[in-house]
Amino acid sequence: RGSAVERCLVGQSTALRRLRDDIASLSSAAADVLVLGETGAGKEQVARALHEGGARAAKPFVAINCGAIPESMFESEMFGHEAGAFTGAGKRRIGKVEHASGGTLFLDEVESMPLALQVKLLRVLQERRVERLGSNTSVPVDLRVVAATKEDLDALSEAGRFRRDLFFRLNVVTLTLPPLRERREDIPLLFERFLVQAAVKYQRPVIEVPPSLRRSLMLADWPGNVRELKNAAERYVLGFLSPDLAGSPGAAPSLDALLDRVERLVIEDALKASGQRIAEAARTLGLPRKTLSDRMRRLGLSAGD
Template sequence: MLNSVIVVDDEASIRTAVEQWLSLSGFSVQLFPRAEDCLAQLPKHFPGVIISDVRMPGMDGLQLLERLQGDDPDLPVILLTGHGDVPMAVEAMRNGAYDFLEKPFTPQHLLGSLRRALEKRQLVLENRRLHEQADLKSRLEGTLLGMSQGLQQLRRQVLDLASLPVNVLIRGETGSGKERVARCLHDFGPRAARPFVALNCAAIPEALFEAELFGHESGAFTGAQGKRIGKLEYANGGTVFLDEIESMPLVQQAKLLRVIQEQKLERLGANQSINVDLRIIAATKPDLLEEARAGRFREDLAYRLNVAELRLAPLRERREDIPLLFEHFARVATEKLGRVAPPLSGAQLAQLLSHDWPGNVRELANAAERHALGLGSPNIEVAPAGQSLGEQMEAFEAQCLRAALRQHGGAISAVMEALQLPRRTLNEKMQRHGLVREDFVERE
């Protein structure tokens, strides 16, 4: 239950009396003698109620109400009025005030109005939170595409981890989308407005690694002309994504570990430490602990990076996502060119579902772009040691069901008619493939 209350009144005796009443009843009370002071210190999304006198020097209670309404129309404001101000207070309630109390008022009257206002505030904030979560979920579904159970679980994990101040290790094969997942962890969390800095550790020459990460002072080494801000310092307040972290030189691993532990760094050639606030997201293909046992990676750094781990399944383990991803990449390519992609034939779709996709999503995107450009069928070969015939048929059936559900907006009757299936059979197949009607209903 919310219990935060702000009291604004220029009379010290009123502020003191109200604070005593409310504190004895378990409320957290903050006092201000002027409306201007209240506005200057009011936190965004204040989780409580404002109690304000109407008549005050400078900005009065009605002006304060107007300002508060402009920032948050749902913030409850209770006005304290003298006898002559009652008509004014009634008008203020029409303009958004929650309630008014005529002086002198009893503690019971104040507490009753306050508790009702706090209950309303709690409902409003909970409703906002649910709407924000639904909006984030919808946006994430449009960024991390796929309907497989693995992708749905990954999206849930990303939403859970995005708001937590922990380092994350992402494991996955080349082309599986590790940087995209890292970007989502940043964009859907509290650091979204701060920098997102991505580095591929395998692409930085070892001789330049330290300067690239930590920066340098003028003259720190031969050729160091002028001061340079390193990537870690530039990302202060935001997120650093270190791809192929297993390629980082051991000497730099020790220095990165110190930055993570102390949240401080030093530029090359400098004696002064700089405070930094960083979230580290690292990506790797091999197991870092196995790399540590082989002497190629620091075990203590591996544990520091792997506070939470996300595993990205290769495309061959989530074949039911292939048609949706292919359609998306083809549509993006054709929109750039202002043309329409040729439709996929049944044979081409079977080819897509049978291929092992060693390059994962990156390879699929390339095949989709070639198809969109009219360069013939997707430039892939069927892997004979891939799925069995039964597995391929299951994947094809799942895609047909998904396409029909998407086409008809989740309308079961229309899907039954389109696929010529009785309801019981359709329900059984949807359940077997993990398909839920609500996922295809168009949102308003």
């Protein structure tokens, strides 16, 4: 199961290792989970890691994007319907919730779920039963629900845009997936993996990544996170290298300057993960405390920056 989790969540950064440890600790639990993270950060991969690393791995993993379904179709898609429940409903339809029974139901962009239907999700979470549209009886379901959002559900619930009781029910166990810019040491490994996948997809050879591009990848901000990095790998395999990533040899900063920037980012990430505690950050980085302090002084860093 550990290898399954590592396949889903690629990287060796401190943040990702901690996330994998948290997932491992949840493997034997049936608790529902709320995953927080920016757009493109890989929240579905966290859900898949929870599924494949647990006892439900051989059962269905059903993903639904709550923001991609028209509101008029949402109830039928999610909860199913009986024949004759509405015009055009010629036969019974099993919804996503029932399809996921025995396994995991992943609700991406859960903040987009219509308010009127959030109460039905709440009932599923509380009672483990689902009622199809047009039915007077409910059907038992056995599943783990993993919901994901890029929004602050607490703030949305305060504003009346998300049910407060549903927020509290979802917010029992929370996992946070840091953005790619906060785990830059994972970028080369991820890019190499995406290169192989793209080469197979487009039947192209795997192209070696030159050091100049590797440095550019490490220093880019990646606002679209893992999804944007994957797109960049596909463009590279197809021969459409983005100019801002390819860079200009004449304008490139010195290797020492690049290394300083990368070192600064790695130390900043370690400090953030340790709550600005230098001793803990040093242990995470495998450095003596004095060595880390010396490097921080050289780079103009202090705990709390």
